[in-house]
Amino acid sequence: MYQHPTVSFMGFQLCSHAPFSIPIHHKFQLSISRDFRRTRVPKPRGMQQEEEPKPSGKVRVPHVLTVAGSDSGAGAGIQADLKACAARGVYCSTVITAVTAQNTVGVQGVNVLNEDFVREQLNSVLSDMRPDVVKTGMLPSPGIVKVLCESLQEFQVRALVVDPVMVSTSGDVLAGPLILASFREELLPLADIVTPNLREASTLLGGLPMETVADMRSAAKSIHDIGPRHVLVKGGDLLASADAVDVLFDGKEFYEFRSTRIKTLNTHGTGCTLASSIxxxxxRGSSVLSAIKIAKRYVESALDYSKDILIGGGRQGPFDHLMQLKNNALSLRVGRPFDPSDFLLYAVTDTAMNKKWGRSMGDAVKAAIEGGATIVQLREKDAETQDFLEAAKTCVEICRSHGVPLLINDRIDIALACGADGVHVGQSDMPARVARSILGPDKIIGVSCKTPEQAEKAWTDGADYIGCGGVYPTNTKENNITVGLDGLKTVCLESKLPVVAIGGIGISNAKPVMELGVPNLKGVAVVSALFDRESVSTEAQNLLRVIVDATKAVK
Ligand SMILES: Nc1ncnc2c1ncn2[C@@H]1O[C@H](COP(=O)(O)OP(=O)(O)O)[C@@H](O)[C@H]1O
Ligand SMILES: Cc1ncc(COP(=O)(O)O)c(N)n1
Ligand SMILES: [Mg+2]
Incomplete structure (x- = not known):
């Protein structure tokens, strides 16, 4: 049995109250080709793994296998992983590596499972249930890492997410210093993404200081050299930063994921939750970038919801993964992941214009999409709720069949009821933060903004984009203040979110808007230019050409 040295590890004195022991194993060399994880084709797995015909009418559900430790307090570990996957509508199977006696005060005991039994669990799940993704948490001994790597070689999965858990937030050691070599040499080279927190990143790199976002970037780069395809250094503990900022490096580019820092001590298990949500x-088929974005939002929403809950008397409480979000799991966005290039030609419907030209809402939307509209918003100020809902359901079907996102203006109830991809709200409508808490982390939320201050608020409220205008005078809004091209440019330069220009834009004046050439101006939103015309699809086609040409010209 390995006894911990009484030195400090990761800046923590090893806890005397944790009766912690880790079995020691011979060092081994595992020759896994870096390429095996790139192979997405499942390899043949013996007689009983032959592809059996599925009974008709059955569907495969997205499935994560978590290989982690049990937290008796259920804030972190296996329990957090199960709840996070459940909240995200994904099946989660579990291989337990250790059982901890743990609460909001700290870790009182650790019982590491025998590695043969870990192997048996891995075999049971992987040979039969074929999870899409494996996520790892507490891996308390090099022997367990070895068993896991061997299993991953035998049974291939689409992706491996490694959360290199070493010390709990309470400061108790969950995997001793011997694990470092196993992580570096065996597990990290197989990972599609590894998610160290500040201390773990520092420890993986031999004690590098981690005090600034610049430190996080250089750590992400150095850890990438160890072999994982993506490195996400989490900054939950970077107290110098007002935002909760995580830094991703994919071998080429750095990405910063920022969210509001929620004022709460109920953060036990955020790391496990983020990794299992990714x-x-x-x-579910997302790219790494959109998986991180959604996972981070989910953690933020769950923390926000749980900021005042009281569980246990210790310093760091768990948060509630499911309470408010359980309704939202039923209304997850089923369309494809959202992309800011969807804003190029944003068609906004108008009841009066449809009436004038004798079109139903569905016909108007269909014509706009056929002409090239890349996103649609239903803006119905006078419709009866029931009529609006029926028409909205038809439009959802039309948009979905064309792969075009559909948003609803103002009416969050209609958006939920028809399964739209999100909402657009004005300054006097439902606040975006409230809309976000009702709609969950992955619906699209847009906010109308005229000033940099409003744009900043939209960002802190968790919106996805802003609509800025009126750029030109318009007759679809009474008493609308015009911001002009200069006002639009000022807002774009200050906005942390993508911007769509709106207000009086049409074929004759769309060019100078897109020629502003500000990178986060992603397109134009139009009402009359499409819907107050005889042929909606021809107008859309012509307008899209102008926008695309102007965008190309400034690139
Ligand atoms: N107070 C907070 N408000 C918002 N997000 C947070 C907060 N604390 C942590 N996070 C986020 O939770 C995730 C886990 O980060 P972190 O706490 O650094 O990891 P770990 O739990 O492994 O120490 C990250 O996305 C981080 O930005
Ligand atoms: C079984 C287990 N796994 C992981 C963690 C890390 O979670 P945190 O960093 O939030 O304490 C933990 N405390 N317990
Ligand atoms: Mg944390």
Missing amino acids: AAELA
Whole structure:
């Protein structure tokens, strides 16, 4: 049995109250080709793994296998992973590596499972249930890492998410210093994404200081050299930063994921939750970037919701993964992941214009999409709720069949009821933060803004984009203040979110808007230019050409 040295590890004195022991194993060399994880084709797995015909009418559900430790307090570990996957609508199976006696005060005991039994669990799940993604948490001994790597070689999965858990936030050691070599040499080179927190990143790199976002970037780069395809250094503990900022490096580019820092001590398990939510989104088919974005929002919403809950008397409480979000799991966005290039030609409907030209809402939307509209918003100020809902359901079907996102103006109830991709709200409508808490982390939320201050608020409220205008005078809004091209440019330069220009834009004046050439101006939103015309699809076609040409010209 390995006894911990009484030195400090990761800046923590090893806890005397944790009766912690880790079995020691011979060092081993595992020759896994870096390429095996790139192979997405499942390899043949013996007689009983032959592809059996699925009974008709059955569907495969996205599935994450978590290989982690049990937290008796259920804030972190296996329990957090199960709840996070459940909240995200993904099936989660579990291989337990250790059982901890743990609460809001700290870790009182650790019982590491025998590695043969870890192997048996891995075999049971992987040979039969074929998870899409494996996520790892507490891996308390090099022997367990070895068993896991061997299993991953035998049974291939679409992605491996490694949360290199070493010390709990309470300061108790969950995997001793011997694990470092196993992580570096065996596990990290197989990972599609590794998610160290500040201390773990520092420890993986031999004690590098981690005090600034610049430190996080250089750590992400150095850890990438160890072999994982993506490195996400989490900054939950970077107290110098007012935002909760995480830094991703994919071998080429750095990305910063920022969200509001929620004022709460109920953060036990955020790391496990983030990693399993990323795994869940990857299992649902998202790219790494959108998986991180959604996972981070989910953690933020759950923390916000749980900021005042009281569980246990210790310093760091768990948060509630499911309470408010359980309704939202039923209304997850089923369309493809959202992309700011969707804003190029944003068609906004108008009841009066449809009436004038004798079109139903569905016909108007269909014509706009056929002409090239890239996103649609239903803006119905006078419709009866029931009529609006029926028409909105038809439009959802039309948009979905063309892969075009559909948003609803103002009416969050209609958006939920018809399964739209999101909402657009004005300054006097439902605040975006409230809309976000009702709609969940992955619906699209847009906010109308005229000033940099409003744009900043939209960002802190968790919106996805802003609509800025009126750029030109318009007759679809009474008493609307015009911001002009200069006002638009000022807002774009200050906005942390993508911007769509709106207000009086049409074929004759769209060019100078797109020629502003500000990178986060992603397109124009139009009402009359499409819907107050005889042929909606021809107008859309012509307008899209102008926008695309102007965008190309400034690139
Ligand atoms: N107070 C907070 N408000 C918002 N997000 C947070 C907060 N604390 C942590 N996070 C986020 O939770 C995730 C886990 O980060 P972190 O706490 O650094 O990891 P770990 O739990 O492994 O120490 C990250 O996305 C981080 O930005
Ligand atoms: C079984 C187990 N796994 C992981 C963590 C890390 O979570 P945190 O960093 O939030 O304490 C933990 N405390 N317990
Ligand atoms: Mg944390």
